[in-house]
Amino acid sequence: MAKEVSTLTVTERTATGKGPNRRLRMQGIVPGVYYDQHGTNVMVQVPEVPLRKVYAKVGGTQVFHLEIDRNGKKDTFPALVWRMKHDPVRPIVTHVDFFGVDLDKDIKVFVNVVTTGTPKGLQLGGKLDIFRDQLEVNCKPLSIPEHIEIDVTDLDVNDNVHIEDIKLPEGVEALYEENFAVLGVTPIVETSLEDEEAEAEAETAEADETEAE
Amino acid sequence: MLAPRKVKYRKRQKGRIKGKAQRGSTVSFGDIALKTLDHGKLTSQQIESARVAIMRHIKRGGQVWIRVFPDVPITKKPAEVRMGKGKGAPEGWCAPVKPGRILYEVKGVSLELAKEALKRASYKLPVRTTIVVKEGVE
Numbered sequence: 080m081a082k083e084v085s086t087l088t089v090t091e092r093t094a095t096g097k098g099p100n101r102r103l104r105m106q107g108i109v110p111g112v113y114y115d116q117h118g119t120n121v122m123v124q125v126p127e128v129p130l131r132k133v134y135a136k137v138g139g140t141q142v143f144h145l146e147i148d149r150n151g152k153k154d155t156f157p158a159l160v161w162r163m164k165h166d167p168v169r170p171i172v173t174h175v176d177f178f179g180v181d182l183d184k185d186i187k188v189f190v191n192v193v194t195t196g197t198p199k200g201l202q203l204g205g206k207l208d209i210f211r212d213q214l215e216v217n218c219k220p221l222s223i224p225e226h227i228e229i230d231v232t233d234l235d236v237n238d239n240v241h242i243e244d245i246k247l248p249e250g251v252e253a254l255y256e257e258n259f260a261v262l263g264v265t266p267i268v269e270t271s272l273e274d275e276e277a278e279a280e281a282e283t284a285e286a287d288e289t290e291a292e
Numbered sequence: 293m294l295a296p297r298k299v300k301y302r303k304r305q306k307g308r309i310k311g312k313a314q315r316g317s318t319v320s321f322g323d324i325a326l327k328t329l330d331h332g333k334l335t336s337q338q339i340e341s342a343r344v345a346i347m348r349h350i351k352r353g354g355q356v357w358i359r360v361f362p363d364v365p366i367t368k369k370p371a372e373v374r375m376g377k378g379k380g381a382p383e384g385w386c387a388p389v390k391p392g393r394i395l396y397e398v399k400g401v402s403l404e405l406a407k408e409a410l411k412r413a414s415y416k417l418p419v420r421t422t423i424v425v426k427e428g429v430e
Contacts, residue, residue, distance in 0.1 A: 167392025
């Protein structure tokens with residue numbers, strides 16, 4: 080069954096600069112931009128609520144239909160949410176980038192890593208460490224996986240899963256130069272708070288000595 | 293306690309803390325974090341006691357990142373001294389923070405435990421804080 084593709088309608092934006100954009104944000108509208116590999120560049124604006132709903136469905140990896148309304152004339156493009164900028168304090172989106180994709184050309188994207196199961200090393204005194212939250216893959220836009228699932232059930236203490244060990248869906252290729260570890264089960268090093276405090280005190284004393292010199 | 297190893301100048305002007313944090317405002321290392329909503333100066337003692345509060349609560353297994361470093365010297369004049377006659381002696385170190393700055397990040401423990409630990413840490417700090425969870429972490 081084919082995947083249902085979401086649609087987001089945006090309007091072309093004519094006013095630019097921080098003043099007009101701030102006025103838009105006060106009305107709950109997010110300023111943004113649409114661009115693609117061919118040099119198209121359209122400034123857009125989109126209400127925050129539909130944007131959040133579509134983003135919750137597609138994330139940064141799934142292609143959706145972006146409908147750009149230019150003075151009543153609507154054009155639809157396959158696109159990805161390329162970048163979302165958030166306010167540092169308030170939970171609002173301040174800007175969004177849409178990237179128009181060519182469905183026949185390969186694209187490089189970062190995909191989240193998700194684990195399944197509980198490693199057996201956890202019961203033997205280890206902890207699961209995810210060294211890379213995201214992996215860069217190269218594939219056609221419609222074959223981008225939602226996430227990369229790694230089964231960690233068989234991992235013992237000091238076992239790692241390397242990038243070469245991961246089975247990716249057909250047509251998806253991971254990009255890497257070295258065969259790095261993506262995740263692993265590492266032994267828990269017991270350090271008491273007292274030890275840490277003593278260490279910190281020693282460091283402070285050392286810093287004081289250096290300062291005195 | 294955190295302190296710089298070596299500094300170029302022993303004393304510094306106070307300055308003003310304006311605007312919002314642009315750098316260090318996203319959860320980068322852990323799954324859950326403590327973010328400041330105010331601007332202020334965190335002393336090295338406050339940073340350390342908040343860290344101890346987190347470590348005492350999560351006990352073992354977790355990992356904690358401190359995202360601020362106290363590299364600004366604070367000076368203080370001795371008690372019962374008249375004003376003037378130069379700036380006081382260096383007394384400690386502080387980290388000026390702007391609203392939105394991530395202070396601590398935690399990973400490797402359950403979110404409930406981490407939330408409680410960060411809440412306890414927030415009582416040690418002179419700024420209003422909020423707890424934020426990394427996107428995609430449940």
